[in-house]
Amino acid sequence: xxxxxxxxxxxxxxxxxxxxxxxxxxxxxxxxxxxxxxxxxxxxxxxxxxxxxxxxxxxxxxxxxxxxxxxxxxxxxxxxxxxxxxxxxxxxxxxxxxxxxxxxxxxxxxxxxxxxxxxxxxxxxxxxxxxxxxxxxxxxxxxxxxxxxxxxxxxxxxxxxxxxxxxxxxxxxxxxxxxxxxxxxxxxxxxxxxxxxxxxxxxxxxxxxxxxxxxxxxxxxxxxxxxxxxxxxxxxxxxxxxxxxxxxxxxxxxxxxxxxxxxxxxxxxxxxxxxxxxxxxxxxxxxxxxxxxxxxxxxxxxxxxxxxxxxxxxxxxxxxxxxxxxxxxxxxxxxxxxxxxxxxxxxxxxxxxxxxxxxxxxxxxxxxxxxxxxxxxxxxxxxxxxxxxxxxxxxxxxxxxxxxxxxxxxxxxxxxxxxxxxxxxxxxxxxxxxxxxxxxxxxxxxxxxxxxxxxxxxxxxxxxxxxxxxxxxxxxxxxxxxxxxxxxxxxxxxx
Numbered sequence: 376x377x378x379x380x381x382x383x384x385x386x387x388x389x390x391x392x393x394x395x396x397x398x399x400x401x402x403x404x405x406x407x408x409x410x411x412x413x414x415x416x417x418x419x420x421x422x423x424x425x426x427x428x429x430x431x432x433x434x435x436x437x438x439x440x441x442x443x444x445x446x447x448x449x450x451x452x453x454x455x456x457x458x459x460x461x462x463x464x465x466x467x468x469x470x471x472x473x474x475x476x477x478x479x480x481x482x483x484x485x486x487x488x489x490x491x492x493x494x495x496x497x498x499x500x501x502x503x504x505x506x507x508x509x510x511x512x513x514x515x516x517x518x519x520x521x522x523x524x525x526x527x528x529x530x531x532x533x534x535x536x537x538x539x540x541x542x543x544x545x546x547x548x549x550x551x552x553x554x555x556x557x558x559x560x561x562x563x564x565x566x567x568x569x570x571x572x573x574x575x576x577x578x579x580x581x582x583x584x585x586x587x588x589x590x591x592x593x594x595x596x597x598x599x600x601x602x603x604x605x606x607x608x609x610x611x612x613x614x615x616x617x618x619x620x621x622x623x624x625x626x627x628x629x630x631x632x633x634x635x636x637x638x639x640x641x642x643x644x645x646x647x648x649x650x651x652x653x654x655x656x657x658x659x660x661x662x663x664x665x666x667x668x669x670x671x672x673x674x675x676x677x678x679x680x681x682x683x684x685x686x687x688x689x690x691x692x693x694x695x696x697x698x699x700x701x702x703x704x705x706x707x708x709x710x711x712x713x714x715x716x717x718x719x720x721x722x723x724x725x726x727x728x729x730x731x732x733x734x735x736x737x738x739x740x741x742x743x744x745x746x747x748x749x750x751x752x753x754x755x756x757x758x759x760x761x762x763x764x765x766x767x768x769x770x771x772x773x774x775x776x777x778x779x780x781x782x783x784x785x786x787x788x789x790x791x792x793x794x795x796x797x798x799x800x801x802x803x804x805x806x807x808x809x810x811x812x813x814x815x816x817x818x819x820x821x822x823x824x825x826x827x828x829x830x831x832x833x834x835x836x837x838x839x840x841x842x843x844x845x846x847x848x849x850x851x852x853x854x855x856x857x858x859x860x861x862x863x864x865x866x867x868x869x870x
Contacts, residue, residue, distance in 0.1 A: 410456075411501055412455055412456075413450075413455075414426070414454070414571075414579065415578075415579040415581065415584055415585060416584045417455060417581055417584075419581055420628065420629065420631065423579075423581065424636075426455045430568075433501075433502055434448070434502055434568075437502070438511075443505070443509070444508060444509050444559060444561060445502065445505060445508050445564055446509060446563075446564065447504060447507050447508075447529050447530070448533060448564045448567035448571065449529070449530040449567070450533070452502060453501075453502060454503060455501070456501060509558075516556075516558060517559070531598065531599055531607060532570065532599050533567045533570045533571060533574070535562070535563035535566040536566070536611040536612070538559075538563060539604045539611070540604055544604070544795060547799050551795070566644060569637070570611075572632070572636060573595075573621060574595065576629035577590070579626075579629075580626070589624070594610060594621055595621075597610030598611060612829075618638070621637075709747065711778065711779055711780075712778040713750045713751055714747065715742070715743035715746040716746070716791040717743065717828075717831075718743060719785075719787050719788040719791070720788070725737070728835075732835050732836070732838060735835050735840065736840065736843070736844065740844055741844075741852075742850035742851075745852070745855050746824060746828075749817075749820050749821075750778070752820070753801055756805050756806060757773065757801070757809075758806075759806070760806065761808065762808070769804075770803075772803075773800065773801065774797055774801060777789075777790035778790055778791060793825040793828060798821055815859075815860075816858070816859045820858050822858075823849060823850070823854060823858050824846075824850065826846075826849055827850040828846060828850075830847030830849060831843050831844075831847070834847065
């Protein structure tokens, strides 16, 4: 019985539901059934594939028709029944049972129709262990409140990446994105199916029907890291880097499955196709701008902002490249706290990058300046007191102090690594009157740049120049303005 049903039954009685961190809501039950086997007992790859498809279909039917979400898809909860195979020590019992079953079927067929034919499937896949499953309401949400135990259900190696967070990180997520769902989603279970495929292709020997130990120094070792959720989450960051790391550990007999199934699924699940920004930024814009009028610059502005100091500017040619060769001085132009993270490199580090990725541009890009605008907003919200018209000192403990570290560029670069930890630290230093700007401008831009810079780093490793320049098409003027709900100025002199 799903745990949520136990809670509902207890609520209707005089007993109080047990705390969510206790396990006395389970009962020991024995079920007599066919003998089922682990996945690595499949006869061959084709049988494994048929069983896997059968299991995914069953999971979907339970979700769609039964309105039940499993919430714990792991390799040991997926078992197979092979109709034509049995262990030698149970062969006689199986044969006797099948003979009796055949006689019953034959009798049934003669009473109904001689033309009816019953075909037993050669292999079935069974999904077990529904003890942490949840029942869903008509709106697709769990019928009971999502508690922490439900939110992080699963076994670490097969858990969806989004669930790999500490309680503190989950609380931070809720405060940053209050309208985002906190309950277990169907896509989390689909992601677990993908991880099972990768695990099988790495550790399953279907010739000997054994589950092998993972290869030494395998990337999958980090997937099992129970001491650091952050490291496990980083190890599951889908992208071309992960693809290459996993492929080198795939067993030879699974190469076909890797190319036909796993690679396409990794592409589907990767952030490149389903970016966090497309989901969270939409939710942020919905919650953040409901009480703000759209900024209009059509009338005479009350104040103008002027961009000056063009002494280090470069003139671009028709191809978008500087008309003069990009020198080291030009490449790292800027004031340290506001410089794009990618530019915070020593000359040696830049030379190393150029040797590793010779086709990637080394000149200053438009997105570097957009990133600087983002950092200015954070700095302003931390240090500008518009009531007293003063620029205040940085608060103690803020990461902005490391942004100004001109002695150690590596430390300054690490301090600008966009993530929830950085934003939690910066939010503590925001002045009260800037809370609205933080919520309505800075957070949507954070989501935009976090995703865009991740795509840019992946594109650098692939040698994809266009995606490197624009962060996979995300770091553009239009997307920047859309994030802050701003209207571009009409600079056409004819209008």
